[in-house]
Amino acid sequence: MDLARMFDYAVERSPNETAFIDGERHYSYKEIKSSVNFVAASLYRLGIKKGDRIAILLRNRMEAIVLFWATQKLGAVFSPINIMQTKEIIHYCINDLDAKMIVFEKTTEYLIERGKIDYRPLFITIDGKSDITYSELLQGNEYDFNHITVHENDLSIILYTSGTTGIPKGVPRTHLNEYSSTLAYVFHCRYEWMDTSLGVIPLHHTMGIRSLLSMFLLNGTTILLKNFDPNEACQLIQDQKVTCVYLFPSMYHEIVSLTDIKKYDFERLRVISYAGAPMTNRLIQKCQEVLNPAHFINQYGSTEIFTHTICQEIIHKPGCAGKPGIHQKIKVIEADASRSKSEEDVVPNGVIGEVIVSMDSPEAFRGYWNKPEVTKKSVKNGWYYTGDLGYKDETGDIYVIGRIDEMILHAGENIFPLEVENILLEHPKVKEAMIRGEDDERWGQIVVAYIVSKDELLTAGELDIFCKSHSMLSNFKRPRKYIFKSSLPETTSGKPSYKQVPSK
Known part of the structure; x- marks a missing residue:
């Protein structure tokens, strides 16, 4: 097709039927x-x-x-x-x-x-x-x-x-890539005939293309937003009886953080799905409480291969990326930044490694534009090396915990930013947290925490005591330095931008 x-x-x-709503204009x-x-x-x-x-x-x-x-x-x-x-x-x-x-x-x-x-x-x-x-x-x-x-x-x-x-x-x-990805997305996210959705993710992002195509496939209605504003989005969800939305986690965060969020009616909102970045456990719970969807879905994928895995029960398994999509085969292999490991070097369940995805999928690209050498580094023996670190649990569900180039090497131990960030976000005075490694002569790298606090009286000492006493955080993983910021940088996809945070 x-x-x-x-x-x-x-x-x-x-x-x-109405295909698009752009401001006051309705287009059949x-x-x-x-x-x-x-x-x-x-x-x-x-x-x-x-x-x-x-x-x-x-x-x-x-x-x-x-x-x-x-x-x-x-x-x-x-x-x-x-x-x-x-x-x-x-x-x-x-x-x-x-x-x-x-x-x-x-x-x-x-x-x-x-x-x-x-x-x-x-x-x-x-x-x-x-x-x-x-x-x-x-x-x-x-x-x-x-x-x-x-x-x-x-x-x-x-x-x-x-x-x-x-x-x-x-x-x-290709056309086949896009059509197959759209069919998979509609199936995975439990969309229905003639649904209504927001078209707010820019079309330069694979999520924006998917929002467009999924509604067209179902003869649904797309409401276009040139720029994201949480109040406007909520008003449209209420007034246009929106049934499904596909957003970045940062957008959900802005919505549920509105002080007057309770004035909006989300009764018709049946499905909320997200991709583009991890969603914290706290935000998952808040979205469920405020938006109360029938289906809350995490779609893990990439521009190269739209679907990797899908988790349709994120409220019951926070942080889970789920199982391979209907077109996919997934492996977790030994993590090695030099990409010397092959698809045969599979790690046991529970062990962190690099997630790789089979290229034998109608959703998979065939190589980067004008970059054959880059393609050779990312595609090997029919497998796409995502650069994502993750593991499989005992049920076969994937958990993605970071990127190979964000992994912190402390005294020979691997530390993954997301697991420390989630611990810090449990502190009631922490609004946002970002972890990165800083070079250290003795330890190789130390863990540095960038914090946006809810309370200006929050101190590094208080956070250090919290981390030392937390039952789920090993001592070698706790931050050795805390830097307080008014905000943290993000990419346009809502991902934490580790590259933009100064090390000192």
Whole structure:
């Protein structure tokens, strides 16, 4: 199945149902199809062919949705770029793509310096002046492109990793990758026909693409939010009778931390799911209390292979990533940053190692864009090396506890930040906690805790006593230094940004 056919089938099933809500505007499926066909025809007349990359610098708005589907109709490649990154990284992505066309809006135009682009693409603006405007794309014969045949193994999108550990990597994904990932997500998260969801995760993130495609597959309704605001999100969940949401943990944290959260009605909210970062035990409990969903789901995956594992019972097993998805096979092997271990070096249940995922899955990419050497380091003998550290419990459920490059080596012992962070978050005066290693002449590395406190009177001594007396924290794992901060940095996916915290 290719996405162009998926689109047409959805429109044929429910042409008059509401597909998207963008502010005060409601768009039916047949209205979306008309706009998509006009834009696809215009792109075709402008010379866009199968395989051409279109760089997108847009927030979540209706025009971005139409452009996504228009590129799928043409067999072109939709390439959304994270507009929260630096200009240097954005220009790197544009040049790496060799994009034939760049689409932007007024709020993102400043990110483009044409002198830093190695060639001359076509520039299209949504709400300003450029080579062509979006409104001009809506003019013409909407059926000019209908002879184009799209295959399931043609590229659909290229997404770029966040780049917190270096230069971003382009991840090409086919129509089959995206369709299979969407089917798996709908099944795993117990979505239902004609559900309603929020479209707030940016389309440069695999979670944003999945939110879009899952609702379209089910003839559901997507409510677009250009920017996340917890009050606005709650109001929309209540007023639009939202049934399912897929958010970063940081977004849930903002929602349940609202002082007036009890004024909102979440009665129709049946499913809440999350990915992109771990969720603390405290936040899991708070989400269950406040939102009270029938299903609370942790989806562990990656841009490269959308689903790794799924936990549909997170409230009963906090921190659990669950069992392999319907298309997946998972192993935990001996952890080695040099990647010298193979898929045969499996560790017993309960032992921490690196999580690897079989590439024999319709959800799996086939290698990084323009980076064969990087691909060789991450894909070996048909297995994708995630770089995630985790273990299997006695039931076969996976627990992910951190990254290989975040592992702290203290006097020959391995220490994993997440387990110490969860202990610190049990202290009633701790709001946020981040653990990292600091080089030490005697011990190799020591554990350093960065703390955002709820009480300005909280001291390092009080926290040290708490850690020393905690039954679940070995003494060698306790922090040897505490640094109090007003806030902690995060990536755009809501993950703790260890790379941005100064060591001293």
